[in-house]
Amino acid sequence: MKVLWLVSFRPIGKSKSNDLFQSMFVDSVKSLNNNIHFSLTQFNEQNVKKFIKKKRIKNFYKDISKKKLPPGKKYSNKLMLSNALDQFIEKGKFDYLVFSTADILVPNNLFQELEKINAKNFCGFVYPNTQIINGELKNTFWPYFGIDLIVFKIDKKKAREFRKIIKFYNQYDWGIIENFYIAACEVLKLKKINLYKKMKVIKFENDFSSFSEDRSWQINSWKENQRYFVKFLTKYKLSKLYAYGSYYYLLYKIFNFKDLNFNLFLSYLIFYPYNLFKKLMNYLK
Numbered sequence: 001m002k003v004l005w006l007v008s009f010r011p012i013g014k015s016k017s018n019d020l021f022q023s024m025f026v027d028s029v030k031s032l033n034n035n036i037h038f039s040l041t042q043f044n045e046q047n048v049k050k051f052i053k054k055k056r057i058k059n060f061y062k063d064i065s066k067k068k069l070p071p072g073k074k075y076s077n078k079l080m081l082s083n084a085l086d087q088f089i090e091k092g093k094f095d096y097l098v099f100s101t102a103d104i105l106v107p108n109n110l111f112q113e114l115e116k117i118n119a120k121n122f123c124g125f126v127y128p129n130t131q132i133i134n135g136e137l138k139n140t141f142w143p144y145f146g147i148d149l150i151v152f153k154i155d156k157k158k159a160r161e162f163r164k165i166i167k168f169y170n171q172y173d174w175g176i177i178e179n180f181y182i183a184a185c186e187v188l189k190l191k192k193i194n195l196y197k198k199m200k201v202i203k204f205e206n207d208f209s210s211f212s213e214d215r216s217w218q219i220n221s222w223k224e225n226q227r228y229f230v231k232f233l234t235k236y237k238l239s240k241l242y243a244y245g246s247y248y249y250l251l252y253k254i255f256n257f258k259d260l261n262f263n264l265f266l267s268y269l270i271f272y273p274y275n276l277f278k279k280l281m282n283y284l285k
Contacts, residue, residue: 001111003036004091005029005098006084008075012047015210021103024204026055028106037091039084043075060087070172077180078171085163089156097152097159099181103206104129104148107199114151114195121158122191123181124151127254128267129203140200141263143271145247147178149201152190161188169232174213175222176229176243182253183233183242192254197261248272 007025010018029036038059042048043066052059062083069076081099088097096114100106107126114124127147131138138144154162165187169180185192208214229243241249251271 001034001096001115002092002094003034003096003098003111004039004084004088004094005036005100006039006080007100007102008041008043008080009045009048009051009102010211011045012051014046015207017204017207018103018210021204021206022051023055025100025102025104025106026057028104028108030055030057031108032106032111034111037087037094039080039087041080041083043069060091073172076170076172077177078166078169082163082166085159085166088159089163095153097154099150099152101148103204105202106149107201109199110149110151110195113198114153117153117193119153119191121154121188122152122193123185124153124193124195125149125178125254126195126199126201127251128196130200131203131205133205137202141267141270143247143251143267143274144203146203147181148203150178150181154188154190158188158190165232165236168235170228171225173221173225174218176225179242179250180229180232182250183229183236183238186238186253187236192256194254194256194259194264196264197259248275 009022012019012022036058038052038057040048040052040059040061042061042063044063049061052061060083064079066074084097088094096111117124125147126149128141128143129146129148130140131142131144152162162184165184171177171180182192208218226243230240233240233242239249242253251268255268
């Protein structure tokens with residue numbers, strides 16, 4: 001089995017906690033004992049080359065100068081995906097294309113469970129994550145925002161379709177990533193499977209402050225990416241609720257009775273009433 005793993009690392013040496021999370025992430029991937037190549041698109045982040053050399057990671061490495069991005073931008077998930085698809089198509093025969101963040105622990109039964117799925121092309125993911133906040137492991141069913149591990153089982157023909165459709169997509173910095181990936185599954189006609197009842201993804205709380213990324217920066221970034229995303233949705237005649245419905249629509253699109261267990265059912269049960277109540281309270285303030 002050959003796997004191409006799309007990920008990008010934050011600068012090494014700016015945050016001890018983030019450095020630790022990234023190191024633990026790499027170790028969790030290496031423990032899978034599969035033939036895994038990382039697709040690494042970096043944007044001049046310091047000390048990353050030394051880090052991957054020390055961790056002995058097999059990789060395709062591409063560094064893009066921030067000068068080639070719009071002013072003030074740090075990175076682009078669209079460019080990361082574009083490079084990964086080029087590598088998937090041109091660098092050998094890969095069985096899976098994986099997208100993840102670098103602040104998670106990957107479940108050790110990931111590929112054993114994926115191999116049991118009887119479908120030529122599909123998209124597998126885990127929602128919700130199991131969060132670690134301030135060093136404390138939270139409950140496994142709370143519906144935190146974020147889908148941080150997405151696996152595509154696609155052949156090269158489907159990968160070429162994927163590469164074609166992202167010409168009409170743009171993304172910079174934070175936000176709209178999983179919204180895009182789930183919408184892309186609809187364009188590519190990929191079956192969507194939530195693997196939550198088979199495995200858990202441990203998610204660490206990022207140290208955003210060390211990188212000058214406060215909540216205001218996230219919101220502004222999200223809104224800008226939302227505008228790019230609407231153009232993609234319009235091009236492929238998809239519902240704009242992917243962009244405007246936030247997780248209310250996204251969780252509806254990934255819902256499947258076959259994926260449910262008690263905890264996932266509880267997660268859905270909490271998500272809609274809890275978040276709608278919060279919105280109402282904020283509106284009434």
